[in-house]
Amino acid sequence: MINKQWYLWISLVAVLVSGCATNETSIDPVPSRITMVTSGDLDLISSSAKSFGWHPTMFTVRSANKLNDAELVRHMRQSITKIMEAKGYHYVESDESPSILVGFGMALESEMSDKEIMKRAGLVAGLSTKGVDDDYEKGSVLVALFSPIRIQPVWKVLAQGFTDTDKPIEDREQRFDELTTMMLNSVPNHVM
Template sequence: MTNILAKSLAVLVTVLTMGCAQTTETDTAQSRLTMVISGDAAILSNDNALLGWHPTMFTIHTDSEQEEAEIQRHMRASLTKIMQQKGYRFANSNESANVLIGFGLALESQMSDAEILERAGLVAGLSTHGVDDKFEKGSVMVALFSPMQQQPVWRVLAQGFTNPNAKLTDREQRFDELALKMLHNIPVK
C-alpha cells in the first residue's frame, strides 16, 4: 500500500510540475545567463576607495555603430548607480581614482567565444543550442583595475541572449538587471 501511495504521489507531483513549468521560448532564451568571476575585489576594501572609469576599456561590439554610444552611456549609468547604491563614490575632477572600472560588450556576430577568451582570459561558455535565430548571444564583461596595473584585479564575464532587433529602450531594464547580477559579489561599504 505504501509503495502504491508513493508512486501515485510521484506521478501527481510530476503532472503538477509539468503544468506549472511551461514557458515561452522568448522567456527561456532571455532568462538564460552564465557568469564567471575571476580575481579578488579586495581593492575595494579600502575605506578611501575612489572609483573612476578605465581610460580604454569601454568597448562595445554590435551590429549598429549608432547604438554603441547609447549602450556605452547606459552601461556607465547602470554601473554607476549600482556602485553608488553599494556605498562607493566616484572621484571628482580634482581627485585621483584608485580603482578603475572598465567594461566591454559584444554580440556573438561581432566577437566569438574564442576571441573573448583570447582578449579577456575568460569565457562563460553559454550554449546556443536550441535557441531561436531571432536571439543572439551577447557577452558583457566588467573589470576592476588598480591604476598601477594593466591587468584587472577582478572581473566578471556574463553571457546571455538578446533580441538585437528590439528597441534599445526596451533592453535598458535588462541591462540594469544584468549589471546588478554581475556586481552582486562586490561588497557593500
C-alpha cells in the same frame, strides 16, 4: 491496507505528473540562461577605496550597428554608477584621482567569438546557444576593476546571456540592470 497505500502512491504520482506538465507549458519564451566567470582578487582593492572613475580606454561595444553603441555605453555607465553608489562608492572624474577604475566591454556573438573573447579578456563563460531561437543572439559583457597603480585589472567578471537585437534598448534596460547587479555582487560595500 495495501489498497489504501497503493491509492496514495497513485494519487501522489498523478499530482507530480500533472505539476510537471503545467510547468512545461508555461516556459518563458525568452532565453534566460546566464553564465558568469570571474578572475582576480578583490582584496587587491584598498579597503580605504571610496571613489571610482572610468578607465580611460576600456569601454568597448561590438554590435555591428545592430544596437545603438553610444546608448549602450551610456546605459552601462549609468547602471554601474547606480550599483557602485548603492555599495557606498561615489563617482569622480579621472583628474580627481579615483580609488578604483572601472572598464567594460560588450559584444554580440556575431561580432566577437568566444575564442576571441578568451584571447582578449582571458575569460570565457561558455554559454551554449543550443536550442535558442534565431531571434536571440548571445551577448557577452565584461566588467573589470583596476587599481590606479596597476596596468592589469585586479578583478574582472564576464557574463553571457541572450538578447533580442530587434527590441529597442529601452525595452531591455531592466534585464540589463539585473545582469550588471549580479556581475558586481561580490564587489565589497564601502563602509563609510
